[in-house]
Amino acid sequence: MKLKIASFTAVVMMVVLCILDVFIYFTLQTHLANLQMGNMNNTSVSAADYVERVLTDGGSLRTGSDYRWLDRFLREGQEIYVLGPDGKVRGRTGANLLKTVAPPVDVESGVQQGHLTVHGASIMYSVTPIVDDDSARIIGYVELLSDTASEKDYMRLLVTVLVIGSFGAVLLTALGGYVISAAATRPLKRMMITVGRIEANRLHERVPLPRRRDEVAALSQAFNRMLGRIERSFEQQSQFVADASHEIRTPLTIIQGYANLLKRWGKSDPNVLEQGLLVIENESRRLRTLADDLLTLAGMEASVNDEPHVVDVDEVIAETIETLAPLYPERTIQSFLGGAEVAMAPSHFRRLCTNLLDNALKYTPQGQEVNVRTSVDGRVVQLEFEDTGAGIPEDALPHIFERFYRVEKSRDRKGGGTGLGLAIVKELIDLYGGTIGVHSTLAQGTTFTVRLPRVRERPGKTQE
Ligand SMILES: Nc1ncnc2c1ncn2[C@@H]1O[C@H](COP(=O)(O)OP(=O)(O)OP(=O)(O)O)[C@@H](O)[C@H]1O
Numbered sequence: 028m029k030l031k032i033a034s035f036t037a038v039v040m041m042v043v044l045c046i047l048d049v050f051i052y053f054t055l056q057t058h059l060a061n062l063q064m065g066n067m068n069n070t071s072v073s074a075a076d077y078v079e080r081v082l083t084d085g086g087s088l089r090t091g092s093d094y095r096w097l098d099r100f101l102r103e104g105q106e107i108y109v110l111g112p113d114g115k116v117r118g119r120t121g122a123n124l125l126k127t128v129a130p131p132v133d134v135e136s137g138v139q140q141g142h143l144t145v146h147g148a149s150i151m152y153s154v155t156p157i158v159d160d161d162s163a164r165i166i167g168y169v170e171l172l173s174d175t176a177s178e179k180d181y182m183r184l185l186v187t188v189l190v191i192g193s194f195g196a197v198l199l200t201a202l203g204g205y206v207i208s209a210a211a212t213r214p215l216k217r218m219m220i221t222v223g224r225i226e227a228n229r230l231h232e233r234v235p236l237p238r239r240r241d242e243v244a245a246l247s248q249a250f251n252r253m254l255g256r257i258e259r260s261f262e263q264q265s266q267f268v269a270d271a272s273h274e275i276r277t278p279l280t281i282i283q284g285y286a287n288l289l290k291r292w293g294k295s296d297p298n299v300l301e302q303g304l305l306v307i308e309n310e311s312r313r314l315r316t317l318a319d320d321l322l323t324l325a326g327m328e329a330s331v332n333d334e335p336h337v338v339d340v341d342e343v344i345a346e347t348i349e350t351l352a353p354l355y356p357e358r359t360i361q362s363f364l365g366g367a368e369v370a371m372a373p374s375h376f377r378r379l380c381t382n383l384l385d386n387a388l389k390y391t392p393q394g395q396e397v398n399v400r401t402s403v404d405g406r407v408v409q410l411e412f413e414d415t416g417a418g419i420p421e422d423a424l425p426h427i428f429e430r431f432y433r434v435e436k437s438r439d440r441k442g443g444g445t446g447l448g449l450a451i452v453k454e455l456i457d458l459y460g461g462t463i464g465v466h467s468t469l470a471q472g473t474t475f476t477v478r479l480p481r482v483r484e485r486p487g488k489t490q491e
């Protein structure tokens with residue numbers, strides 16, 4: 028990863044620098060050539076002026092002169108020719124650039140500057156006509172020639188500087204890319220180490236948060252939150268298993284105790300026999316209920332799709348009341364039914380009503396009343412289970428939907444349940460996207476309000 032980023036940035040930098048270098052090279056080369064040519068033009072104009080003043084004789088070039096004193100116009104590597112009006116050489120001085128080649132001059136077209144190559148060497152030239160002051164006639168030409176050695180030196184230096192500079196820049200970029208990506212991936216690496224360390228029994232570990240508030244920090248935080256959730260659900264899971272085993276063990280211990288008792292005394296004492304069988308029967312029933320509840324909790328999701336999702340609310344409520352009423356005599360049960368259908372598997376809805384109504388009756392003393400109301404509110408069916416019983420203390424309210432939670436911890440073994448009823452209700456409601464609320468006042472009563480999605484199509488045709 029680090030190497031990849033480093034080499035990628037280096038390659039990008041290299042391409043950019045190559046383009047830039049080529050651009051700089053050619054721009055400077057052209058600029059330099061133009062500058063040189065401009066200088067040569069100026070020099071040759073001055074030289075022509077000088078020749079006109081010094082070397083003319085009655086309107087024409089003097090012959091056989093010594094041209095060495097034109098040297099004052101020359102730099103190293105330059106040569107000057109004085110040509111007649113016909114372009115023929117009259118004299119020369121300076122470096123011997125052209126050797127045996129004739130100096131180029133076009134007496135007709137008037138092209139007066141350019142490049143030529145002599146024996147592989149590049150030479151620039153600039154021609155200026157010598158104009159006689161009096162007659163204004165062209166009486167000859169001055170031709171200045173120059174080699175390009177100094178430009179070449181200059182360009183060579185430039186290339187060296189550009190290559191070294193670019194190479195250095197690419198190297199620095201690669202190094203910088205490596206260092207930066209190393210710094211950027213360090214927190215990820217730390218995270219990887221932590222993640223590698225985490226196992227089921229080390230869920231309390233957290234990824235260290237980087238000091239800066241950036242994407243990596245956000246990722247670390249999200250990861251820590253996820254770990255928190257997993258840790259909590261692991262804890263709940265093991266708590267659940269512990270509670271379940273405890274719930275199972277208690278009736279089993281009782282059954283075992285009474286079985287021993289029966290073995291020893293049961294055959295001779297009919298009282299012991301009677302009581303033992305009764306207890307064993309009760310405890311077995313409790314175990315059965317518990318097993319049913321646990322199975323319901325475990326298999327709730329799996330069974331969602333088995334049945335058609337439509338239930339006549341009032342019908343099920345009436346049935347539930349009918350079933351439970353004889354178990355809790357001397358409590359008045361009133362129902363106010365609004366007629367609706369909810370989108371829910373019937374067995375699940377029946378379970379929900381039974382659990383809530385059972386609580387309302389169980390925690391309401393004899394002589395008091397329990398009211399059940401159903402109504403329709405737009406797309407929602409609302410159910411209310413209201414009792415006038417003991418109520419739930421405020422500090423217990425947040426926990427009543429937890430598995431195995433009971434307000435009266437030391438319940439009497441006859442009336443008390445296992446504390447799974449409301450947990451099942453809550454999970455069922457969550458499963459179908461409904462809500463449940465509870466309002467309770469101690470010694471006055473409790474109301475559970477359930478809202479569930481309603482079936483809107485006509486009965487018989489509905490199936491979701
Ligand atoms: N209507 C109510 N009035 C007063 N207390 C209630 C009412 N409903 C529930 N509770 C309290 O909430 C606790 C949890 O209820 P839940 O139905 O989950 O368990 P349970 O009734 O004890 O056992 P189970 O329903 O599994 O037989 C109960 O133990 C009870 O203390």
Ligand SMILES: [Mg+2]
Binds near residue numbers: 382448
């Ligand atoms: Mg209950």
